[in-house]
Amino acid sequence: MHASAHPEPETAETGKRRFRTSETYRRTRHEAAWLGFVLSCLAMLPALLAWTPQMTDYPSHLAGYKVMLDHGHDPFLTRYFLFKWEWTGNLGAELLMVPLTPLLGLEEAGRFIVASIPFLTGMAIMAVEWSLRKRVGVGAILAFAMIWSPSLLMGFLNYSLSLAFALFAFAGWVRLEGWRWRWAVMVPVGFVVWICHVSGWGVMGVLMFGYEWSRRRSWLDWRPLLKPWPLVFPLLPMLLGMGANSKVSYGRWGVLEYKWGILYKAMRSYDQVLDITSLCLVVAVLAAALVLRRFDGRVGWAALILLILTLIVPRQIFGGDYADYRLSTAALMVACMAIDWPVPRWGLALASLLFTVRIAVTSVVWYQDAQTARQLVAALDHVPEGSRVATAVAIPRTQWLFGPFEHFGSFAVVRRSAMENSNFALPDVHMLSMRETRYRFNDPTQRILYSPRQRIDLRKFKPARHADYLWYIGDRKPVGIPDGARIVYATPNSFLARLPNAVDLANPGDGS
Template sequence: MHGTARHNTVETSASGRLKRDEALWLGIFLSFLAALPALLAWTPQMTDYPSHLAGYQIMVDHGRDPFLTKYFQFKWEWTGNLGVELLMVPMAPLFGIELAGRIIVALIPILTGLSIISVSWTLRRRVGVGAILAFATIWSPSLLMGFLNYSLSVALALFAFAVWVQLDERHWTRRLLFIPAGFVVWLCHVSGWGVLGVMVFGYEWTKRRNWLDWRPFLKPWPLIFPLVPMLLGMGANSKVSYGGGVLDYKWGILYKAMRSYDYLLDVTSVAVLALVLFVAFVTRRIDGRMGWAALILFGLTLVVPRQIFGGDYADYRLSTTALLVACLAINWPAPRWGLALSGLLFTSRLAITSVAWYQDAQTARQMIAALDYMPEGAKVATAVAIPRSQWLFGPFEHFGSYAVVRRSAMENSNFALPDVHMLTMRETAFRFADPTQRILYSSNQRIDLRKFRPAVHAEYLWYIGKAKPVALPDGARILYSTSNSFLARLAIPADLANPVDGS
């Protein structure tokens, strides 16, 4: 790693300042452009988003809705995973829960883009190829899956890191400021706090006098205080798991670091970034102030378990963040055409994501009309057919949670596991939460909904999937259907004993 490799002197000519300003404005423009998918879709098409929205709805209801109070309970815990929850407290009363959620989703990519520009500008007083390439990582698998708190925390961590660098000569001001700043990032998401710590350490490591200099290990001390509530167990879940097939899985999360909606483009994107990083390293254009952090984050991607603190993909989300930080380590000035070419990777990926979100939103608009046939407080079993092998992220895996948002229903795709989530089900005699809605199927497998267990405890069955089931529960009547979904009224025992057709 080449320390602060090839630090270019600040251009003082009028043409140099103009070029820097143009690159800065390009970065700002791309930051706001990053919100395009959220503007085109009437609701965010993220895998987990509907269930998060249902959780926010119950959180801000405060016991006013009798059905939500009957079916769910929400217990606040001060833990490192509260970013959007805290934003929803003031925003939901102002905008309504659905619009507030959409605004927050639109803000996250904007903030991430602006934070990328902030780091680049603070380090080098210009926006180069690396920063523009980093934009391609904004719509990461984490964001597309709906990891809102983590994605927001990464943006805040980048902003905080830029401030750390800016206050390099004001040590006590920085120390006093970063004690609360560390708590803010940690409250948003614990992993974002970890990313901030890694970036600060990597930055200080490049300033060491020799390999025995221990000061870089002590410099990040203002960020250490969130360890106190973590060690006290405030809301922490200690379950840790690597899962099965660790080697294959770890390789998978590396080449899937840019996974979105097009296999060829996504794999090519990883290859392009890897190639540029390799060339930058060989030509000594890697800035160690970010490069060491990127190297550590790649290492953590391989070492960190898949499941930690009650959350899944703890390691997967780091792979894209490592790429983002690695791109910021590229210290490579470029002419206008070079910046434009670098931005092409981001804009092409953004275009595909925007089209996919718009199309999926039109499908979602048809599907959500099923709620017109569902009374308030209904008990709904959602069944979502998911192919065992697919590249794109399905947006409808938690779509059934809209029954909670709009009909105060009891529904089974919500994140409501005891000792894991702040939201839990009041009914504990049977399991009626994520992942009971999932039906994983192979191409030659038939889907028989008579075997779908959650339907036993429900009044309605909401099926979502391209594969057509071969059988419905006995006595079920379809009330509404689309090309890839239907809502059925389930028979109660009395209906089965006295069928309408007399048979």
């Protein structure tokens, strides 16, 4: 990999003045700004079409935000949950919710953050492209196809936000090169990215190291190892154990098969054929760029390092899952940004077509799932405030698409201040935890994984033993429900059942 696909002029300042006066440069700059802005706006479309984001984990995050912001005012939330603030590298959306919720309301504030993340990521891609080359190439446009990554679709909001900020920080690192006070800017920037999410901070460090490594004088030049020193200060709170969870795991079995899976699922979304085809097209362009020496080492080294990290990093770090899966799509995005291949307008249009098709599919799926979600959430009209709701979600053991309803039961917390069992509420892992510790009533107790011929019998569903209501969500009809349960609301793929001995805490006289 080379530092740049085009040799620099002998006199940088003279070449810069000559380039700035050219009509081609002015036209390219105008087109680049508008193209980046339009594509970034288009990236928000799924969140604008759906009344609530159709991300797998999103409802549970929203429930956590509600408890976080309640400050003990709601007697039911106080009865069921504990929330302990910890300054850790996983607070991006939480901190944004503090000022946004009073302005927009809880659900709209969450939706605003979800819509903002792909927009910011798109603009960050353009910022990197502009900082490196002062023009838009096919690589940057291809990188847009990785914005709606598996991480974002699963609802990893803090990581996705930190990745956008990491790209902006890298663009700033390049633009401020040679300025003696660059370190003074990057020290607080490093903390901002880290506090959003530690993985984004790691990606930022890899980007900056890769950039400096590409500019080394020889293989023995050790200075690139020290150049990113302004980013190391978040290590201090990590070493002090502030909010850190030491759990590290590669999973219980099938590590090699799993690692292969996260590589070919790097563009996984809702259509397996489209996703695999998209990946093959991107890899083909990357291969062509390498063969034709159109691969910019200033970003390419970071892409290679991220790929290696995808293979060697454990699946679970600091209590978070899919630490390595997050990196596979990031590596692909960074590799696309390394393509330094000027193409005519039709080439840019062709590259943008991949992103356009994929965002159209995501938008349609989100809109359709949101209509289903509107039917599902109507069940909460039959749930009294402060009830105990056991959610059971039937999930096929093998499926390509991301199911949006795996944590949908958390809306019982959001709208009815209920005790519900799909929340991220593990002690020493999450800031949210359950007051009740005699039995498990948190994620993943809501999941019922089933095989094609497996029957679902809710009479054996343990969380229902400690609940007032059973909320079932799934396309497969159960063969049985708990004895004495009475269905009070149903849709084609869900039902809400009142369980025997249910108590209405909001109106104790109505309980039975």
